Amino acid sequence: MARERVLHGNAVIDIDVDELVKLAAGFDVPRKTIHKAWGVALKKAAITLRRRSLNEFKEVAAPRSMAMVSRRIMPPFIFRKSGFGLDEIKLWFGLNRVKVKDLKGRITGKEPPRHSLRDPNTGRFIAASERAGSWSLAFNSAGELGTQTYDNAWRSKDRKNILSRNASGRLVAAAVPLYDKIHVRIEDNVIADAEELVLKYFTHELQWRLKSGMWKGDLT
Template sequence: MASNPQNLLFDIDLEELEAVKQMLGGTEKEFRQAYNRALSRTAVTLNMLGRRLLRDELQARNMKAIRKRLQKFRLRKSGKALDELRLWFGLNDMPISKLKGRVRRLGTKKSPLGAEFKPSSSSLSSQVYSDSFVARLGKRKSIFTRKGQARYPVREETIPINDAIHVKIEDEIFDQIPEIFLKHFITDLKGRIAQR
């Protein structure tokens, strides 16, 4: 299964943050501490929003399958440079058993034609898998294909995640990053100034 990660990078207007620091009367040390704390809190907020969006769009059965698809990386810089945040959204194919939808066998037992998966999500399209069969994986049905001529081993089929979800992540989450970061930054800086 090939990975198809999407990295989202964003710029923070340091001049705007400097203006907020001047307006509130913060020190350089408080500025750096508030910046780093706001970066961490922004990462947590974006992770939560991303998980929720992916769960709803993909109609995932549980959050465990979604958590692995969202990662955040803190890039530490040396010297006077400020830290950065990078988000990673894994949009590689998902196993059928992880998604809500209907699995059905095509053809008859004597002349099977494969299987079909109709996802509950409108973001995903139905898929037909030829030379596949329907079987239970735990409590859930899924679609499997034999790897060779023998009965075993088998592999579970996957469904591709389309680009519409990547666009939705950019439109609904990426556009909010400056507001989320600024809100966390101002809140933290005000708190540090009040504790003096």
């Protein structure tokens, strides 16, 4: 069976260069100071954007471990482009399905009964998953992923996961889709305010360098 396609989201934050030039023109400092302030502003913004993305992911998915979330929200990339300089940030976040065992929530529903029936031909116990019957389990997310239902499934031995067999008979762990929920939240609550955040950091950095006299070291 082919491996499930990995879903991910990319969010490119374009900064209005004309707005930057106009903003920088209001500070009587060397061009070198402006570029330094811009570089620091982008780095600070990148850290803030990642932290906000992690918080959104945590709120929606309710993961058992933040380590899993950290692997999915990569540190933002900062691209150098022509003209003013650093004028683009790119966020990458993995949105492929997450196993039930990695999320907080409750598993409810009817499981296949335990039994001691043997196959008349082989003498082996017949797996409950292979017996005729109708049952299903549901995972109720502690976050905002709602309820997912899995037919002909049963709990794992540790009771934290839901297992079933795919079309080829292979045992697989149930997973919960993330793409729609997470992508929309990050777009609305993180990316929408990103440019404003960068410009705010840029302004504060220029003000600090001007007030502290740090800009004088850039005259040489």
